[in-house]
Amino acid sequence: MKIEGKTYRTIWFENNTVKIIDQTKLPHQFLIKDLKNVKDAINAIKTMEVRGAPLIGATAAYGLVLSLIEKNDLSFLKKSSEDLISSRPTAINLKWAVDRMMKKLLGVNDKDILKIALDEAKSIVEEDINYCKSIGLNGLKIIKDIADKKKDTVNILTHCNAGWLATIDWGTATSPIYHAHQNGIKVHVWVDETRPRNQGANLTSYELNEEKISNTVITDNAGGILMQRGQVDMCIVGTDRTLSNGDVCNKVGTYLKALAAKDNNVPFYVALPSSTIDWEIKNHKKIPIEERNPEELSHIEGVDENNNIKKIRIYPQKSRSLNLAFDVTPAKLVTGLITEKGICEASEKGLKGLFK
Ligand code: MRU
Numbered sequence: 001m002k003i004e005g006k007t008y009r010t011i012w013f014e015n016n017t018v019k020i021i022d023q024t025k026l027p028h029q030f031l032i033k034d035l036k037n038v039k040d041a042i043n044a045i046k047t048m049e050v051r052g053a054p055l056i057g058a059t060a061a062y063g064l065v066l067s068l069i070e071k072n073d074l075s076f077l078k079k080s081s082e083d084l085i086s087s088r089p090t091a092i093n094l095k096w097a098v099d100r101m102m103k104k105l106l107g108v109n110d111k112d113i114l115k116i117a118l119d120e121a122k123s124i125v126e127e128d129i130n131y132c133k134s135i136g137l138n139g140l141k142i143i144k145d146i147a148d149k150k151k152d153t154v155n156i157l158t159h160c161n162a163g164w165l166a167t168i169d170w171g172t173a174t175s176p177i178y179h180a181h182q183n184g185i186k187v188h189v190w191v192d193e194t195r196p197r198n199q200g201a202n203l204t205s206y207e208l209n210e211e212k213i214s215n216t217v218i219t220d221n222a223g224g225i226l227m228q229r230g231q232v233d234m235c236i237v238g239t240d241r242t243l244s245n246g247d248v249c250n251k252v253g254t255y256l257k258a259l260a261a262k263d264n265n266v267p268f269y270v271a272l273p274s275s276t277i278d279w280e281i282k283n284h285k286k287i288p289i290e291e292r293n294p295e296e297l298s299h300i301e302g303v304d305e306n307n308n309i310k311k312i313r314i315y316p317q318k319s320r321s322l323n324l325a326f327d328v329t330p331a332k333l334v335t336g337l338i339t340e341k342g343i344c345e346a347s348e349k350g351l352k353g354l355f356k
Contacts, residue, residue, distance in 0.1 A: 001164040018062040027206035038067040045087040052166020057093030060084040061121035089288040091240040131273040131340035132170035139176025139338040157190040160251035161203035162238020172271035173236040189215040196296045227264035246331030246346030258333035267335040284328040294321040
């Protein structure tokens with residue numbers, strides 16, 4: 001998608017280096033950063049220079065390529081794969097991508113291994129782009145139906161950033177929105193700010209602005225009243241891990257939006273590529289929920305009058321804080337799952353009908 005009219009992807013490989021857009025600086029600075037070794041890739045995932053489930057999966061895949069460039073050695077590769085998987089716990093795409101790479105690489109001879117690794121990382125990237133595009137075309141039908149009935153702008157609420165910045169291109173939750181816009185359907189997006197890291201305000205609003213899609217940032221708590229007022233036609237969010245029973249783990253606060261949507265008869269959709277489905281865990285209590293540094297809550301970042309990025313503390317130094325990064329929305333609150341293969345019910349029957 002576009003930034004200042006120029007088309008970008010979030011990650012690419014050039015001259016033995018992985019290039020990323022440093023998302024910790026957006027929207028105030030647009031910086032392309034080089035990842036030169038596997039440590040850089042792990043650090044980029046941990047510090048959220050790259051974030052969003054599909055993008056951290058792709059970064060991990062390229063991280064293994066960087067590991068091989070650094071040292072073509074099996075025990076180093078295995079250690080790299082373990083370190084990459086543990087760099088963030090919740091998004092299943094990370095383990096999915098590393099496992100897929102390692103399956104391809106184990107048993108391959110030293111001479112060919114780098115080329116095979118690079119080809120596989122590239123195919124993970126290309127596949128994600130195609131899947132996100134298909135998610136968009138499938139989700140477009142839902143938006144079009146609402147637009148046809150309403151004969152007015154369709155108001156869509158989203159949480160966090162499940163946009164192209166969270167994937168390689170198109171995004172998951174935003175892909176139906178981009179496709180609707182490109183098909184001449186009038187859409188407006190309510191963007192949850194998404195405390196504490198403000199992925200909604202900093203990233204979703206930014207990428208929608210760049211694509212000239214009407215959007216309004218709201219506090220995380222405003223969704224309920226907008227739904228009561230009839231100002232939300234549908235919600236679309238992304239996910240970091242969807243269980244085979246249809247329970248959806250996503251950015252903390254998603255669950256509360258789904259509850260409000262249910263109470264107000266607002267359709268609540270989750271968009272995901274199949275790489276985000278966890279076929280193994282059966283109980284949502286077993287999902288590892290990331291707990292991040294409390295400083296993300298007690299401090300906030302923005303720009304001063306000279307456009308310098310500043311970080312300030314916003315509540316008493318003595319106050320304790322708990323920074324849970326994800327929550328789980330039970331399947332019963334989800335209207336449907338929008339996947340690359342079509343739309344299904346959030347249930348084992350629905351998912352297996354599409355994928356197995
Ligand atoms: O902590 P983040 O910013 O990595 O969380 C991202 C989300 O919660 C997204 O909704 C999810 O990864 C889906 S991205 C297509």
